[in-house]
Amino acid sequence: MTTAPVGTFCLVLHSHLPLLARHGRWPVGEEWLYQSWAHSYLPVVATLRELAAEGRTGLATLGVTPVLAAQLDDPYCLRGAHDWLGDWTLRAHSAAGRLPELAAHEHRVSTAATAEFEAHWRHGGSPALRALRDSGAVELLGGPAAHPFQPLLAPRVRGFSLRAGLADHALRLGSRPAGIWAPECGYAPGMEHDYAAAGVERFLVDGPALRGDTALARPVGDSGVLCVGRDLDVTYRVWSPRRGYPGSPEYRDFHTWDHASGLKPARVTGRRVPSEAKRPYSPELAAGAVQRDARDFVDTVVARLHALRSASGRPALTVAAFDTELFGHWWHEGPDWLAAVLRLLPAAGVAVRTLGGAVSDGLVGDPVTLPECSWGSGKDWRVWTGPQVADFVSRGDDVQRALLSAVDTVLPGSGPLLRRDVRDPLADLLVDQALHALSSDWAFMVSKDSAADYAHARSATHAGRVGELSGLLRAGRRRAAERRSAHWDDARSPLFGHVDARDLAAPPTTPG
Structure with a gap:
């Protein structure tokens, strides 16, 4: 006889890095991309592929x-x-x-990463991710192009960005995603109708948007689109603003460097222990902590699901959602912890599902009305609209006005200039630069004081280009626009091959 599961657990991992200056360098830049690639994306995908080879499915939503x-x-x-x-x-x-034990460990890890890259990633990330999805191991989520904070976008720009992002996902991965992780989990009332129009069936919000009632997916209003809430009681067990497993004494310390080699030789040791007093890193000690903390997490999930079922009288869902970069990049042992958890949960009677799998299992509740929300500080919009970033909000409004004005001039809804059968490379370039300018990353960096000068410079550069190119196009000065943009070495080809300005143009008018 098959025993009914205690409940359902969904692991959601979100991978995002800020836009690089088209391969230029900044305080983190390419180094951050390559660190995250080597320490997070390679081992996380390898871990999921290994678990899939054991016959496990529905492991994570990526x-x-x-x-x-x-x-x-x-x-x-x-x-x-x-x-x-x-x-x-x-x-x-x-x-x-100087550090023989650390060097031996790093040799093993780095050569394994190189072998993983050469075997599965040489043709890009899309084949690696598609293989995981096609095996049934994961569900893939999409999102808007260039990671904007959607509530601050004009409806036309917001819809275009979402369609462009979904089209880019389909181009790379062979099918449009049913779900999205909205940038910053940003939401404004009414956006569910945008999602429905774009074919999005579900999206993630932070738990406080649902007042902590995250036990089921819920339709938003009358849209039929489902929101799924991140369960902070479970998620914060791993990583919270104040604590979490990665801060345990046995784990590798992220902030202590051997500057001669760029390696990290120390374990956390203690929260208030200065770097020079930290103990040497021990993979054996860390491996024991991984198993301890994996068991603690599984116990937390089981207790949470029992409590939810007792309160509601029906099977419940808990969703733990994290940035992928936590696992391996920030927390060296994170991929090993994931593997342990995903093996232990089914043994503890917990069903592990993707978000789509949980919905298929019927874990859907009554409709809900969502407030304005995000997953940033305060769970509101202050990170992206606060006084410290008022100039970004104003600049974003200017960028959108210039963008729409130029597109409506170059690609009007009616009249003799209508050429919707031909792409306009200058209009496409204008859209590409506007999407760069409207990225949510710039305001986030300023609000969090992380490479703020770089964020100001990048935002101003792209916004300036939009204003200049828009003015030239509206004046019919295409030759001047071509000459000017030819000097933008980092913008010779759009970031997204599927960004087509014709999709942003106003709908053709019907002659009266």
Whole structure:
């Protein structure tokens, strides 16, 4: 006799990095991309593929933003990542005389990462992700192009960005996603109707948007589109603003460096222990902590699902959602912890499902009305609209007005200039630069004081280009627009091959 599961657990991982300056360098830049690729994307995908080979399905729901998907498929970035992996091994060897145990560990990890890259990633991230999806191991989520904070976009721009992102996902991965991880989990009332019009069936919100009632997916109003809430009681067990497993003494310390090699030689040791007093990293100690914390997490999930079922009288759902970069990049042992958890949960009587699988299992409740929300500080919009970023909000409004005005001039809804059968490369370039300018990352960096100067510079650069190019196009000065944009070395080809300005143009008018 089959025992009914205690409840259902969904793991959601969201992969996103800010737009690079078309392969230019900034305080994190390509280095951040390659670190995350080597330490998170490679081992997380390898872990899920290994679990799938054991016959396990529905392991995780993966969101990869169009921004990152483009970078993971880009030939320049692929070459750079391979070079970075080789340099990692060389750095490990360079430390062998001073830190022999650490060097040996880094040699094993770096050569395994290189082998993983060469076997599964040389043709880009899309084939690696498609193989996972096609095996039934994961569900893939999509999202709007260029990661905008959607509530601040004009309806036409917002709809266009979403359609472009979904089209880019289909182009790379062979099918349009049924669900999205909205950038920053940003939501404004009415956006569910945009989602319905674009064919989006479900999206993620943070738990407080549902007042903590995250036990079921819920239709938003009368749209038929489902929202699924992140369960903070479970998610924060791993990573919260104040604590979580990665801060345990046995794990590798992210912030302590051996500057000669660029390796990280220490374990956390203690929260208030200065870097120079931290103990050497021990993979054996860390491996024991992984098993301890995996069991604790499984116990937490089981207790949570029992409590939810007792309260509602029906099977319940708990969703733990994280940035993918936590696993491996920020938390060195994170991929091993994921593997342990995903093996232990079914043994504890918990059904592991993707978001789509949970919906198919009937874990859907009554309709809900959502407030304005995000997953940022305060769970409102303050990170992207607060006084510290008022200039970004104003600049974003200007960018959208200039964009729409130029597109409606170049690609009007009616009249002799209508050429919807032919793409306009200058209009496409204008849209590409506007999407760059409207990325949510710039305001986030300023609000969190993380590379704020870079964010200001990037936002202003792209906004300035939009204003200049828009003015030239509206004046009919195409030759001048071509000459001017020819000097933008980082913008010679659009980031997203599926960005087509014709889809942003106003609908053709019907003669009266």
